[in-house]
Amino acid sequence: MMDLQLTDDQRLIRQQAARLLADRAGPQQLRQTVAAATGFDAALWRTVARQLGWCAMTIAERHGGLGLSLTELSLVVEAAGERLAPLPLWSTACAAAPLLSAVATEEARAAILPRIAAGEIAATVAWGDLGAADPLAATPVTAVPANGGYLLDGLVTQVVDAEAADLVLVPARLAQGLALFALERGAGHETRQIETLDATRQIGALEMRGLRLSADARLDADGFTPRAAASAIATANLGLAAEQVGAARAVMDLTLAYVGERVQFGRVIASFQAVKHRCARLEVDLAEARAMVLGAAANFANAEDDERLLEARAARALASDLLFRAAEESIQLHGGVGFTWEYDPHLYLKRAQAVSALLGSADRHLEAIAEHLLAEACHER
């Protein structure tokens, strides 16, 4: 039996993250983030990336990382999700670093991963199709060889943390297959921040028009397929699922606090069984989704790519559904104040809806699982 008991160290990491974020990303700061509409808190980012090494967790020690497992990373991402913290943490640690590990040459990894691990840079990925369950199946970016380097063209309409990132990884279509390019800040591409309904996460457009890059901006050896990036796509989905579970926990706690205080008909509304049962059902769903995330994270190192992806998809399908319903129920059980700008549930509803569309909606992930189960011989566990 795999051991899902968190170690003392893991618990400590989780507690420290929660404590730091309660202090530095509390409800006040969340409102400031929304008002500023930048979706990025640079000072907090320096603390977690440089001092606490949140981006170093899963990076190998030979690349300056801590060599920990996905469990530790999931725990801090979950904590960030609780606070809707405006950090490029998911982009850097769950998307960019794993993609480098999956498809970049050892030389490129040795050049970039240590900078990520040290918290020197934030990084992101310009997924070709941010809304797809297979986000590399198509990309609007093309690359052509020119003068020993490359010319890149294309518009990626939505890139998470585009402005906050010091490094954007761009998968581009080459004559054969995909290639991965590094756009350092000031490489000549344009990013433009987009106004979004969910004001707690930064999204920008990325545009390249005949952008000239030197040969060493290309990070892969000789092309890759989306399949080769499976473990990176799995990690990115698991990270989003962890974040969603964290956000669900937080919005459910808002609900529990409110129903425990609000009095109607001479009793707190938490004493009505209809209210209790709705809260309890959400708890079951949260326990389910959280077990799936932590189980998949613990299983990750031992699993093959196919299984990693299936489990990450399962985690996403459960967590997307969970967070949406937790936010929806929170508004409902708050009554009229739930519809106000002043109370926080709407921030979670907006996050729930926005994040549910990233890297594939729940039903697309389920369809991918179904394809696997129903196409070939059905796999037992």
Added chain:
Amino acid sequence: MSDDRLAALRAEVRAWLSEHLAGRFEPLRWRGHAGDGDALPELRKEWERELAGGGWTCPGWPAEWGGRGLSVAEQVAFQEEYARAGGPGRIGHIGEGLIGPTLIEFGTPAQQQRFLPAIRAGTEFWCQGYSEPQAGSDLANVRTRARREDATGDWLVHGQKVWTSLAHLSDWIFVLARSEEGSTGRHGLIFLLLALDQPGIEIRPIRQIGGGAEFNSVFFDGARARAEHVVGAAGEGWRIATALLGFERGISTLGQQMAFAQELDLVCRIARENGAARSPELRQRIARAWAGLRAMRYLAMRALCDDASREGRLARLGYKYHWSNWHRDLGRLAMDVLGPDGNVVDGDPRRERLRRLFLFSRADTIYGGTSEIQLNLIAEQGLGMPREPRGDRS
């Protein structure tokens, strides 16, 4: 626990089962689980003795009582291998999993000597006399009376138990009864052990939705529990009765997930064969079932962890609601995948298995605390929400 030892244990169990769950025991594969508990009773009793002969009854009990003292992880491994091989529902389960551990913890040395060896040997079977017509979810409302006979110190029992699984196949029953006249609720209760084969007891089968009768009404009309067969003291019945429920920590349900996986696998296979796999709606539900089962496995592992945090507590409290609803949903999904064929009783063994799943999984959300009671417990014990108001006891 080292992985090597676990792997060795698994191999040992597998080898033993492939040798023994064969020949005349072959028809037992997959049979006798919840809802199907009256299937092939005599052969299943012999199977209990076969298991005992191999040292596979009560493997989690301490060696002192003939167990192997297996750790939680080892017990899970055993249960998984047992389920993987299609091991039949255990007639001995209530003795091994419920009353045995209760006696080990609360029984007198004499009670332990008298009862534990026969449970371990698969020669005496037990049933659980808790529910009554007026005491279901509200177990503390039991009305079965126990009166002390001054001459002997024995207890004479009058009343009725209901939904008593396997009573017709059992030798002994443990009964929660009211020993203090005029008492209500959790007070004044007693926990008694009674032989079923005696004049004051009548067992009547109750036919279930699947047509069989695994549960019964048990009528007591002056039935006798010997003075030395009280567990705890008179007045402590509630404490013993609830402690007994705590011994089922989901270890056997982790094994049962192996059977769930096989059921889901069968649903997938039939969907591929009959074209249901082309329905977008059914594809979503099948994939959701797969995700739920994966999560269930991890949830059970978390529930078995020694985790005192709120998350750990909620994982434990939510587990029963999760698996029982998942299983019930799978039953419906199986029938939807079968389509019109699901309604045809034609003896096809695969379809028959899914029909049984459809019907029997309806019990999962009722016994062992209904779904609604589980939600109350999650809300009250897990989230600290106010307790349900109670009506007056009549």
